[in-house]
Amino acid sequence: MKLAYNLFPGGLSKALTLSYDDGRIHDRKLIDILNRHGIKSTFHLNSGKFGMQGYIEAEEVTALYSGHEVSVHTVTHPFLEQTPRERIIMEVVEDRRSLEGLAGYPVRGMSYPFGTYNAEVVSILKALGIQYSRTTQSTKRFDLPEEPLLWHPTCHHRDMLALSEEFLALTPKPWGTKPSLFYVWGHSYEFHDNNNWEDIERFCSLMGGRSDIWYATNMEIIDYFQALDRLQLSVDGSILHNPSASPLWVSANNQPVEIGPGQTVRLGEL
Numbered sequence: 001m002k003l004a005y006n007l008f009p010g011g012l013s014k015a016l017t018l019s020y021d022d023g024r025i026h027d028r029k030l031i032d033i034l035n036r037h038g039i040k041s042t043f044h045l046n047s048g049k050f051g052m053q054g055y056i057e058a059e060e061v062t063a064l065y066s067g068h069e070v071s072v073h074t075v076t077h078p079f080l081e082q083t084p085r086e087r088i089i090m091e092v093v094e095d096r097r098s099l100e101g102l103a104g105y106p107v108r109g110m111s112y113p114f115g116t117y118n119a120e121v122v123s124i125l126k127a128l129g130i131q132y133s134r135t136t137q138s139t140k141r142f143d144l145p146e147e148p149l150l151w152h153p154t155c156h157h158r159d160m161l162a163l164s165e166e167f168l169a170l171t172p173k174p175w176g177t178k179p180s181l182f183y184v185w186g187h188s189y190e191f192h193d194n195n196n197w198e199d200i201e202r203f204c205s206l207m208g209g210r211s212d213i214w215y216a217t218n219m220e221i222i223d224y225f226q227a228l229d230r231l232q233l234s235v236d237g238s239i240l241h242n243p244s245a246s247p248l249w250v251s252a253n254n255q256p257v258e259i260g261p262g263q264t265v266r267l268g269e270l
Protein backbone atom coordinates (compact mmCIF):
# COMPACT_ATOMS: atom_id res chain seq x y z
CA MET A 1 0.00 0.00 0.00
CA LYS A 2 1.50 3.30 -1.15
CA LEU A 3 0.22 5.95 1.22
CA ALA A 4 0.75 9.68 0.74
CA TYR A 5 -0.57 12.83 2.41
CA ASN A 6 -0.57 14.84 -0.78
CA LEU A 7 -4.18 15.82 -1.41
CA PHE A 8 -6.25 18.86 -0.58
CA PRO A 9 -9.91 18.58 0.47
CA GLY A 10 -12.04 16.87 -2.14
CA GLY A 11 -9.02 14.80 -3.17
CA LEU A 12 -7.75 17.76 -5.20
CA SER A 13 -4.10 18.44 -5.96
CA LYS A 14 -4.37 22.20 -6.52
CA ALA A 15 -5.27 25.04 -4.20
CA LEU A 16 -5.44 28.81 -4.54
CA THR A 17 -5.15 31.32 -1.74
CA LEU A 18 -4.86 35.10 -1.71
CA SER A 19 -3.42 37.35 0.96
CA TYR A 20 -4.09 41.09 1.18
CA ASP A 21 -2.54 43.48 3.66
CA ASP A 22 -3.38 46.66 5.56
CA GLY A 23 -7.21 46.79 5.52
CA ARG A 24 -7.62 49.67 3.08
CA ILE A 25 -10.99 50.83 1.72
CA HIS A 26 -10.26 49.19 -1.64
CA ASP A 27 -10.70 45.82 0.06
CA ARG A 28 -14.44 46.46 -0.49
CA LYS A 29 -14.12 46.36 -4.27
CA LEU A 30 -11.62 43.49 -4.17
CA ILE A 31 -13.93 41.37 -2.02
CA ASP A 32 -16.84 42.05 -4.35
CA ILE A 33 -14.76 40.65 -7.24
CA LEU A 34 -13.50 37.65 -5.26
CA ASN A 35 -16.99 36.78 -4.03
CA ARG A 36 -18.39 36.79 -7.57
CA HIS A 37 -15.84 34.10 -8.47
CA GLY A 38 -15.87 32.08 -5.26
CA ILE A 39 -12.21 32.84 -4.52
CA LYS A 40 -11.08 33.13 -0.91
CA SER A 41 -8.54 35.46 0.59
CA THR A 42 -6.95 36.27 3.90
CA PHE A 43 -6.91 39.89 5.02
CA HIS A 44 -4.11 40.98 7.35
CA LEU A 45 -5.37 43.99 9.29
CA ASN A 46 -3.88 46.73 11.47
CA SER A 47 -6.49 47.33 14.16
CA GLY A 48 -4.79 50.62 15.15
CA LYS A 49 -5.57 52.06 11.71
CA PHE A 50 -9.29 51.35 11.54
CA GLY A 51 -11.24 54.50 10.70
CA MET A 52 -8.18 56.48 9.57
CA GLN A 53 -8.35 58.05 6.13
CA GLY A 54 -8.20 55.36 3.46
CA TYR A 55 -8.66 52.52 5.96
CA ILE A 56 -11.79 50.49 6.63
CA GLU A 57 -13.92 51.06 9.72
CA ALA A 58 -13.84 48.63 12.64
CA GLU A 59 -17.64 48.34 12.38
CA GLU A 60 -17.49 46.89 8.88
CA VAL A 61 -14.91 44.16 9.58
CA THR A 62 -17.40 41.41 10.48
CA ALA A 63 -19.64 41.77 7.43
CA LEU A 64 -16.99 42.81 4.89
CA TYR A 65 -14.59 39.93 5.53
CA SER A 66 -17.24 37.28 6.11
CA GLY A 67 -16.31 34.11 4.19
CA HIS A 68 -12.67 35.21 4.10
CA GLU A 69 -10.07 35.20 6.89
CA VAL A 70 -9.19 38.05 9.21
CA SER A 71 -5.55 37.85 10.29
CA VAL A 72 -2.95 39.80 12.28
CA HIS A 73 -0.75 42.48 10.69
CA THR A 74 0.08 44.17 14.06
CA VAL A 75 -1.65 47.18 15.64
CA THR A 76 0.46 49.97 14.11
CA HIS A 77 2.56 48.35 11.30
CA PRO A 78 6.11 48.78 12.68
CA PHE A 79 9.33 47.15 11.47
CA LEU A 80 9.17 44.28 13.96
CA GLU A 81 12.89 43.46 13.79
CA GLN A 82 13.59 47.01 15.08
CA THR A 83 10.96 46.83 17.82
CA PRO A 84 11.67 45.98 21.50
CA ARG A 85 10.46 42.55 22.57
CA GLU A 86 7.74 43.93 24.85
CA ARG A 87 6.32 46.01 22.01
CA ILE A 88 6.39 43.11 19.55
CA ILE A 89 4.25 41.15 21.98
CA MET A 90 1.83 44.05 22.40
CA GLU A 91 1.63 44.69 18.64
CA VAL A 92 0.68 41.08 17.94
CA VAL A 93 -1.48 40.23 20.95
CA GLU A 94 -3.46 43.48 20.95
CA ASP A 95 -4.09 43.28 17.21
CA ARG A 96 -5.22 39.72 17.70
CA ARG A 97 -7.50 40.66 20.59
CA SER A 98 -9.17 43.50 18.61
CA LEU A 99 -9.62 41.39 15.49
CA GLU A 100 -11.04 38.46 17.44
CA GLY A 101 -13.59 40.80 19.04
CA LEU A 102 -14.75 41.81 15.56
CA ALA A 103 -14.35 38.55 13.64
CA GLY A 104 -15.79 36.33 16.37
CA TYR A 105 -13.22 33.51 16.09
CA PRO A 106 -9.66 32.87 17.27
CA VAL A 107 -7.31 34.77 14.94
CA ARG A 108 -4.15 32.71 14.54
CA GLY A 109 -2.49 33.89 11.32
CA MET A 110 -0.34 36.86 10.45
CA SER A 111 1.70 38.61 7.77
CA TYR A 112 4.86 40.60 8.56
CA PRO A 113 4.49 44.40 8.23
CA PHE A 114 6.86 45.41 5.39
CA GLY A 115 7.61 41.70 5.03
CA THR A 116 10.51 42.00 7.50
CA TYR A 117 11.45 39.82 10.49
CA ASN A 118 14.37 38.24 12.30
CA ALA A 119 14.87 35.06 14.33
CA GLU A 120 13.68 36.69 17.55
CA VAL A 121 10.46 37.95 15.96
CA VAL A 122 9.73 34.45 14.67
CA SER A 123 10.35 32.87 18.08
CA ILE A 124 8.04 35.40 19.77
CA LEU A 125 5.25 34.64 17.26
CA LYS A 126 5.64 30.96 18.02
CA ALA A 127 5.31 31.64 21.75
CA LEU A 128 2.20 33.76 21.11
CA GLY A 129 0.42 30.93 19.32
CA ILE A 130 0.62 32.43 15.83
CA GLN A 131 0.39 29.49 13.42
CA TYR A 132 1.76 31.08 10.27
CA SER A 133 3.15 34.38 9.05
CA ARG A 134 3.58 35.44 5.45
CA THR A 135 6.66 37.16 4.07
CA THR A 136 6.93 39.16 0.83
CA GLN A 137 9.54 36.91 -0.77
CA SER A 138 8.14 35.51 -3.99
CA THR A 139 9.15 31.95 -4.81
CA LYS A 140 7.47 31.83 -8.26
CA ARG A 141 6.72 28.25 -7.27
CA PHE A 142 3.58 26.42 -6.17
CA ASP A 143 5.04 24.74 -3.08
CA LEU A 144 3.49 24.38 0.36
CA PRO A 145 5.43 26.24 3.07
CA GLU A 146 8.25 24.31 4.75
CA GLU A 147 8.03 26.61 7.76
CA PRO A 148 4.60 28.26 8.10
CA LEU A 149 6.05 31.09 10.25
CA LEU A 150 8.13 31.98 7.19
CA TRP A 151 5.51 31.44 4.55
CA HIS A 152 6.94 32.68 1.26
CA PRO A 153 4.19 33.35 -1.30
CA THR A 154 4.22 32.29 -4.94
CA CYS A 155 4.16 35.91 -6.13
CA HIS A 156 2.95 39.45 -5.72
CA HIS A 157 -0.22 40.04 -7.74
CA ARG A 158 1.73 41.88 -10.46
CA ASP A 159 2.99 38.43 -11.56
CA MET A 160 -0.20 36.42 -11.04
CA LEU A 161 -1.41 36.46 -14.65
CA ALA A 162 2.00 35.42 -15.97
CA LEU A 163 1.99 32.36 -13.69
CA SER A 164 -1.67 31.40 -14.22
CA GLU A 165 -1.13 29.34 -17.33
CA GLU A 166 1.60 27.25 -15.74
CA PHE A 167 -0.60 26.56 -12.71
CA LEU A 168 -3.68 25.66 -14.73
CA ALA A 169 -1.62 23.32 -16.92
CA LEU A 170 -0.36 21.25 -13.96
CA THR A 171 -1.88 17.76 -14.02
CA PRO A 172 -1.78 15.02 -11.39
CA LYS A 173 0.78 12.35 -12.30
CA PRO A 174 -0.22 8.68 -12.29
CA TRP A 175 2.74 7.82 -9.98
CA GLY A 176 1.57 10.24 -7.34
CA THR A 177 1.53 13.95 -7.31
CA LYS A 178 2.77 16.94 -5.38
CA PRO A 179 0.07 19.24 -4.04
CA SER A 180 0.34 22.61 -5.78
CA LEU A 181 -0.53 25.84 -4.03
CA PHE A 182 -0.81 29.15 -5.88
CA TYR A 183 -0.34 31.87 -3.25
CA VAL A 184 -0.80 35.49 -4.36
CA TRP A 185 -0.28 38.53 -2.11
CA GLY A 186 -0.70 42.27 -2.48
CA HIS A 187 -2.57 45.39 -1.37
CA SER A 188 -6.00 46.27 -2.78
CA TYR A 189 -5.00 49.95 -3.10
CA GLU A 190 -2.42 48.97 -5.71
CA PHE A 191 -5.25 48.11 -8.14
CA HIS A 192 -6.68 51.55 -7.48
CA ASP A 193 -3.34 53.41 -7.71
CA ASN A 194 -2.26 51.57 -10.87
CA ASN A 195 -5.75 51.62 -12.36
CA ASN A 196 -5.54 47.91 -13.20
CA TRP A 197 -8.57 46.34 -11.55
CA GLU A 198 -9.03 44.46 -14.82
CA ASP A 199 -6.00 42.31 -13.86
CA ILE A 200 -7.70 40.85 -10.80
CA GLU A 201 -10.98 40.53 -12.72
CA ARG A 202 -9.16 38.56 -15.39
CA PHE A 203 -7.27 36.43 -12.88
CA CYS A 204 -10.50 35.56 -11.06
CA SER A 205 -12.26 34.69 -14.33
CA LEU A 206 -9.41 32.34 -15.19
CA MET A 207 -9.07 30.78 -11.74
CA GLY A 208 -12.57 30.88 -10.27
CA GLY A 209 -15.35 28.30 -10.46
CA ARG A 210 -13.10 25.33 -11.27
CA SER A 211 -13.71 21.85 -9.91
CA ASP A 212 -9.97 21.02 -9.77
CA ILE A 213 -8.98 23.87 -7.42
CA TRP A 214 -9.56 24.17 -3.69
CA TYR A 215 -10.28 27.81 -2.79
CA ALA A 216 -9.04 28.38 0.73
CA THR A 217 -7.89 31.00 3.17
CA ASN A 218 -4.30 30.88 4.47
CA MET A 219 -5.43 29.45 7.81
CA GLU A 220 -7.63 26.76 6.23
CA ILE A 221 -4.57 25.41 4.42
CA ILE A 222 -2.46 25.28 7.59
CA ASP A 223 -5.33 23.75 9.58
CA TYR A 224 -5.90 21.08 6.95
CA PHE A 225 -2.27 19.93 6.91
CA GLN A 226 -2.08 20.03 10.71
CA ALA A 227 -5.12 17.74 10.79
CA LEU A 228 -3.44 15.41 8.25
CA ASP A 229 -0.39 15.33 10.55
CA ARG A 230 -2.60 14.12 13.38
CA LEU A 231 -4.01 11.17 11.44
CA GLN A 232 -3.40 7.97 13.37
CA LEU A 233 -1.85 5.15 11.35
CA SER A 234 -1.37 1.50 12.28
CA VAL A 235 2.14 0.02 12.19
CA ASP A 236 1.37 -2.02 9.08
CA GLY A 237 0.03 1.09 7.33
CA SER A 238 -3.41 -0.41 6.71
CA ILE A 239 -5.61 1.32 9.31
CA LEU A 240 -6.11 5.06 9.43
CA HIS A 241 -8.11 6.95 12.02
CA ASN A 242 -9.11 10.59 11.67
CA PRO A 243 -9.51 12.09 15.16
CA SER A 244 -10.27 15.58 13.77
CA ALA A 245 -13.62 17.27 13.16
CA SER A 246 -12.97 17.68 9.42
CA PRO A 247 -12.96 15.23 6.51
CA LEU A 248 -9.43 14.47 5.28
CA TRP A 249 -8.12 12.97 2.05
CA VAL A 250 -5.11 10.72 1.57
CA SER A 251 -3.90 8.90 -1.50
CA ALA A 252 -3.65 5.13 -1.20
CA ASN A 253 -2.05 3.44 -4.21
CA ASN A 254 -2.59 6.77 -5.98
CA GLN A 255 -6.34 6.71 -5.36
CA PRO A 256 -7.96 9.45 -3.27
CA VAL A 257 -9.51 8.15 -0.06
CA GLU A 258 -11.76 10.31 2.11
CA ILE A 259 -11.68 9.74 5.85
CA GLY A 260 -14.61 11.38 7.59
CA PRO A 261 -14.41 13.14 10.96
CA GLY A 262 -13.87 10.50 13.66
CA GLN A 263 -13.83 7.74 11.05
CA THR A 264 -11.54 4.69 10.95
CA VAL A 265 -10.69 3.27 7.53
CA ARG A 266 -9.09 -0.06 6.65
CA LEU A 267 -7.11 0.72 3.54
CA GLY A 268 -6.52 -2.95 2.74
CA GLU A 269 -10.24 -3.45 2.15
CA LEU A 270 -10.53 -0.68 -0.42
Ligand SMILES: [Zn+2]
Nearest residue numbers: 021022113114
Ligand atom coordinates in the same frame (compact mmCIF):
# COMPACT_ATOMS: atom_id res chain seq x y z
ZN1 LIG B 1 1.39 46.10 5.46
